[in-house]
Amino acid sequence: MNTMSCLSSNFKFVFLASTVIWMTVMSSSLAAVDASNVTTIGTDSVTYDRRSLIINGQRKLLISASIHYPRSVPAMWPGLVRLAKEGGVDVIETYVFWNGHEPSPGNYYFGGRFDLVKFCKIIQQAGMYMILRIGPFVAAEWNFGGLPVWLHYVPGTTFRTDSEPFKYHMQKFMTYTVNLMKRERLFASQGGPIILSQVENEYGYYENAYGEGGKRYALWAAKMALSQNTGVPWIMCQQYDAPDPVIDTCNSFYCDQFKPISPNKPKIWTENWPGWFKTFGARDPHRPAEDVAYSVARFFQKGGSVQNYYMYHGGTNFGRTAGGPFITTSYDYDAPIDEYGLPRFPKWGHLKELHKVIKSCEHALLNNDPTLLSLGPLQEADVYEDASGACAAFLANMDDKNDKVVQFRHVSYHLPAWSVSILPDCKNVAFNTAKVGCQTSIVNMAPIDLHPTASSPKRDIKSLQWEVFKETAGVWGVADFTKNGFVDHINTTKDATDYLWYTTSIFVHAEEDFLRNRGTAMLFVESKGHAMHVFINKKLQASASGNGTVPQFKFGTPIALKAGKNEIALLSMTVGLQTAGAFYEWIGAGPTSVKVAGFKTGTMDLTASAWTYKIGLQGEHLRIQKSYNLKSKIWAPTSQPPKQQPLTWYKAVVDAPPGNEPVALDMIHMGKGMAWLNGQEIGRYWPRRTSKYENCVTQCDYRGKFNPDKCVTGCGQPTQRWYHVPRSWFKPSGNVLIIFEEIGGDPSQIRFSMRKVSGACGHLSVDHPSFDVENLQGSEIENDKNRPTLSLKCPTNTNISSVKFASFGNPNGTCGSYMLGDCHDQNSAALVEKVCLNQNECALEMSSANFNMQLCPSTVKKLAVEVNCS
Ligand SMILES: *[C@@H]1O[C@H](CO)[C@@H](O)[C@H](O)[C@H]1NC(C)=O
Numbered sequence: 001m002n003t004m005s006c007l008s009s010n011f012k013f014v015f016l017a018s019t020v021i022w023m024t025v026m027s028s029s030l031a032a033v034d035a036s037n038v039t040t041i042g043t044d045s046v047t048y049d050r051r052s053l054i055i056n057g058q059r060k061l062l063i064s065a066s067i068h069y070p071r072s073v074p075a076m077w078p079g080l081v082r083l084a085k086e087g088g089v090d091v092i093e094t095y096v097f098w099n100g101h102e103p104s105p106g107n108y109y110f111g112g113r114f115d116l117v118k119f120c121k122i123i124q125q126a127g128m129y130m131i132l133r134i135g136p137f138v139a140a141e142w143n144f145g146g147l148p149v150w151l152h153y154v155p156g157t158t159f160r161t162d163s164e165p166f167k168y169h170m171q172k173f174m175t176y177t178v179n180l181m182k183r184e185r186l187f188a189s190q191g192g193p194i195i196l197s198q199v200e201n202e203y204g205y206y207e208n209a210y211g212e213g214g215k216r217y218a219l220w221a222a223k224m225a226l227s228q229n230t231g232v233p234w235i236m237c238q239q240y241d242a243p244d245p246v247i248d249t250c251n252s253f254y255c256d257q258f259k260p261i262s263p264n265k266p267k268i269w270t271e272n273w274p275g276w277f278k279t280f281g282a283r284d285p286h287r288p289a290e291d292v293a294y295s296v297a298r299f300f301q302k303g304g305s306v307q308n309y310y311m312y313h314g315g316t317n318f319g320r321t322a323g324g325p326f327i328t329t330s331y332d333y334d335a336p337i338d339e340y341g342l343p344r345f346p347k348w349g350h351l352k353e354l355h356k357v358i359k360s361c362e363h364a365l366l367n368n369d370p371t372l373l374s375l376g377p378l379q380e381a382d383v384y385e386d387a388s389g390a391c392a393a394f395l396a397n398m399d400d401k402n403d404k405v406v407q408f409r410h411v412s413y414h415l416p417a418w419s420v421s422i423l424p425d426c427k428n429v430a431f432n433t434a435k436v437g438c439q440t441s442i443v444n445m446a447p448i449d450l451h452p453t454a455s456s457p458k459r460d461i462k463s464l465q466w467e468v469f470k471e472t473a474g475v476w477g478v479a480d481f482t483k484n485g486f487v488d489h490i491n492t493t494k495d496a497t498d499y500l501w502y503t504t505s506i507f508v509h510a511e512e513d514f515l516r517n518r519g520t521a522m523l524f525v526e527s528k529g530h531a532m533h534v535f536i537n538k539k540l541q542a543s544a545s546g547n548g549t550v551p552q553f554k555f556g557t558p559i560a561l562k563a564g565k566n567e568i569a570l571l572s573m574t575v576g577l578q579t580a581g582a583f584y585e586w587i588g589a590g591p592t593s594v595k596v597a598g599f600k601t602g603t604m605d606l607t608a609s610a611w612t613y614k615i616g617l618q619g620e621h622l623r624i625q626k627s628y629n630l631k632s633k634i635w636a637p638t639s640q641p642p643k644q645q646p647l648t649w650y651k652a653v654v655d656a657p658p659g660n661e662p663v664a665l666d667m668i669h670m671g672k673g674m675a676w677l678n679g680q681e682i683g684r685y686w687p688r689r690t691s692k693y694e695n696c697v698t699q700c701d702y703r704g705k706f707n708p709d710k711c712v713t714g715c716g717q718p719t720q721r722w723y724h725v726p727r728s729w730f731k732p733s734g735n736v737l738i739i740f741e742e743i744g745g746d747p748s749q750i751r752f753s754m755r756k757v758s759g760a761c762g763h764l765s766v767d768h769p770s771f772d773v774e775n776l777q778g779s780e781i782e783n784d785k786n787r788p789t790l791s792l793k794c795p796t797n798t799n800i801s802s803v804k805f806a807s808f809g810n811p812n813g814t815c816g817s818y819m820l821g822d823c824h825d826q827n828s829a830a831l832v833e834k835v836c837l838n839q840n841e842c843a844l845e846m847s848s849a850n851f852n853m854q855l856c857p858s859t860v861k862k863l864a865v866e867v868n869c870s
Pocket residue numbers: 035036037040
C-alpha cells in the first residue's frame with residue numbers, strides 16, 4: 001500500500017484560496033460548460049437490475065458523496081467537487097432545499113448559495129454523476145425539514161399525508177424543479193449528470209402514524225414522481241412500500257444486512273453517516289475512520305452497489321437555516337471534508353484508499369454472485385469469481401474485541417478485530433479497514449486580530465471603530481397586539497424572526513416583604529421552548545433554554561421588583577425549527593405558564609393576564625444588518641464597545657485576514673446572538689458549554705457498533721466556538737462585521753481565526769512480534785514488495801519544522817498524546833530528524849538501516865511520529 005497516495009495533491013490551500021483566484025477558476029470552468037456543445041453530448045440510459053445500476057449498458061459500482069450546495073458558497077463548490085473526485089468519489093448527492101427556493105408561494109429563488117443549476121454544472125464539468133434528492137421534504141437538520149413555513153399556514157394543510165393543499169404545493173415545487181433541470185438538460189437521459197432522483201425522505205419511519213392517509217400519500221408521491229418523466233430511476237429511502245419501479249434504499253450507520261423490498265432492485269445505501277451533527281450545549285461526536293471504512297467494505301462485501309456518504313462535506317448552516325431545536329451553525333458532521341473545505345486526515349485519505357481498492361474489484365463484484373465461506377464463528381469471506389478467472393474476496397472479522405488469524409485458500413491472514421481485508425485478486429490484501437496508513441493532520445485555529453496590523457506594518461495601530469445600536473427591552477414602536485393569555489410563538493412569528501416579545505405589567509405594593517429585604521420575589525416560567533431572556537423594568541434577570549434533547553424548559557428565578565408598576569418582558573426565541581417526526585409541523589414554542597411568587601397574598605398567576613406582543617427586533621425591522629454602507633443615523637459611534645450589554649447591535653469595519661487559509665469568527669467571549677459580514681449571514685452563535693460532568697473519550701475504540709454517543713469529545717467546552725466566514729465574502733478592505741448580542745459579551749475580544757494544519761502524525765505497526773522485516777514473505781503482509789513505510793507531509797509551502805514525538809518500539813496513545821512504552825529505540829528521534837527536518841514530506845522505512853529491529857523481540861513493534869509543520 002502506497003501510504004503517500006492517501007494524501008491529497010490538493011493538500012495545500014489553493015482550492016480555498018482567495019476570492020480572486022477562485023473567480024478565475026470558476027469563470028473558466030463555467031465558460032467551458034457554455035462552450036461545450038451540450039446538445040451533441042450523448043445521452044445516458046440509466047436502468048437497473050438486482051445487482052446494480054446499468055448506465056449505457058454498463059454495470060456501475062458507485063461511490064457517492066453528499067455535498068449540500070447552500071451549506072457552502074459558490075466560490076467553494078469547484079474545490080469541494082474536485083476534492084471529492086480526488087477522494088475516489090463518482091457521484092455527488094444533494095438534497096433540494098424547498099424553503100430556500102420558494103420563500104413565498106410562487107416566488108422562486110435559485111441564486112447565490114441556492115444556485116442549484118450552477119452547482120450541477122460544476123459537477124457535470126468534473127465528469128461526475130449526481131443523485132438529486134428533491135424530497136421536497138428532506139429533514140437534513142435543516143430548518144423545518146426543508147418545507148416552507150408558509151405552507152403550514154395554507155388552510156387545511158397537513159404535511160406529508162393525503163392532504164390536498166400539501167400535495168398540490170409539493171407537486172408544484174417538484175415539477176418546477178424537474179422542469180428547471182430538464183431545461184438545463186441535467187438528467188442523464190438528456191446527457192446531464194443526474195442518474196437518480198429521490199422523492200420524499202425516510203417516510204417509512206412515520207408512515208404508520210398517518211394511518212391510511214399515509215399509505216395513500218406514499219403511493220401518490222411515488223406515482224407523482226414517476227409522472228415527471230425524467231428518464232432516470234426514482235428512489236425512496238427508508239420506504240418499505242415503495243412501489244415498482246421506484247427503488248427503496250437504506251440510511252444507517254451500517255447497511256450490509258439491508259435487502260431491497262423487491263428482488264429486482266439493486267442494494268443502494270443513500271446515507272452512510274461518517275459522523276454526526278451537533279446541537280448547542282451538547283458534546284462533539286466523532287466516528288472513527290476505521291469504522292466508516294468497515295461499514296463501507298461490509299456493504300460492498302454483501303452485494304451493495306451504490307454507497308453514499310451523508311455527509312462527505314457537511315459545511316455550515318448559514319443564517320437561520322439550521323434546524324432544531326438547537327442544531328449548531330456548524331454542520332461539520334466529522335465528514336471526510338471538514339466544514340471549511342479541508343480534507344480531514346486520516347478519514348479522507350483512508351476512504352480514498354478504500355475506494356481505489358473497491359473500484360479495482362468492480363468487474364469481479366458486479367458480474368458474479370458471491371460464494372460465502374465461514375472462516376470462524378464471527379469471521380466470513382465472500383468470494384466473487386468468474387470463469388474468466390477474475391476473483392475478488394472480502395475477509396471480514398466481525399468480532400468487536402479480538403483479532404483473528406484465518407485460513408483462506410491455504411494461506412493464513414491476520415484480521416484485526418472489527419475489520420475487513422480486501423483481496424482484489426483473492427490472494428493479496430490490498431486494504432484492511434482497521435489499518436490506517438494515512439497520516440493524521442493536526443489542525444488548529446490561529447487567532448488573528450480583526451484589524452491585523454502585523455501583516456501591514458505601515459497601517460496605523462489603531463483600535464477598531466465600533467458603532468452600537470441598543471434594542472429596547474420589551475415592546476418597541478407600536479405593539480403588534482394585546483391578548484389575554486399566551487399565543488404560540490411560531491404561530492405568531494411564522495418564523496420570520498427568532499424573536500418574540502411577551503410583555504405585561506404588575507403592580508407591587510410598597511408593603512411587600514421582598515421590598516424590605518425580607519423574602520424574595522420569584523418568577524416561575526414554563527415554556528414549550530426554545531430559549532428565553534427575562535427582563536424586569538428593562539433589566540436582564542435570567543436566561544433559560546431547553547437542551548439538545550428536549551426543547552421544553554421551566555425555571556424559577558429571583559427577580560428585582562420595585563414598588564408600583566413593574567414591566568415584565570420575556571424575549572422568547574426559537575433556535576431552529578423541528579426537522580422531522582410525525583406531525584412535526586404542529587410542535588409549538590413559547591411560554592405556557594408565568595407566575596410570580598413571594599407576595600403577601602401568595603402567588604400571582606400571570607398566565608391568563610393581558611400580554612402585549614411585539615414580533616422581532618427593531619434592528620431586524622430596520623434591516624440593520626444590511627445598513628453597513630448607508631450613512632445611517634441608527635448607529636452611534638463609540639471609542640470602546642460597551643461590554644456585557646444585553647440586546648446590543650455592534651458594527652465594526654474589519655480587515656480581511658491575510659493569506660489563503662479558511663477563516664472563522666471566534667465568539668468565545670460573546671453570549672448568544674447572530675453575526676453578519678458585509679450583509680452575508682454568518683449565522684447564530686452561541687458558545688454554550690456542554691456539561692463537564694458528561695462522559696467524553698480521549699481515545700476512541702473503533703471496534704464495535706458505532707452510535708453518536710460513542711466517541712464524543714468536548715466535555716465542559718463550548719459546542720461551537722468558531723463560526724465559518726467564507727473567504728469569498730471578504731473584500732480587500734472595508735469589511736463590515738455586524739453582531740447582535742442578546743445577553744452580553746465582550747466584543748473587543750472577538751477575533752478571526754485561521755484554520756491551519758500545524759502538524760502531522762503517523763503510526764505504523766506490524767502484525768506479529770516475530771514479524772521479520774528483512775525477510776518479507778506471505779500474503780498476510782500487505783507491503784509485500786516494499787518495506788512498511790511511514791510517510792508524512794506538511795501543507796505546501798510549509799516544512800517539517802520539528803519532531804515532537806518519535807518512537808520505534810511500543811509507544812501508545814494517539815496523535816497529540818503519544819507516550820513512550822517500555823520498549824523504545826533511543827535513536828528514534830535522531831533518525832526521524834535526520835530524514836524529515838526541513839522537508840515538506842518524508843518517508844520512514846521500517847528497516848534495520850533505520851531502527852534497531854532486534855529490540856524487545858517478544859513485543860509487537862510500532863513506529864509513531866508526530867511532527868510540527870511551519
Ligand atoms: C455544436 O453543434 C452544432 C450542431 O450540431 C455543430 O454544427 C457545431 O459545430 C457544434 N459546436 C461545437 C463547439 O462542437
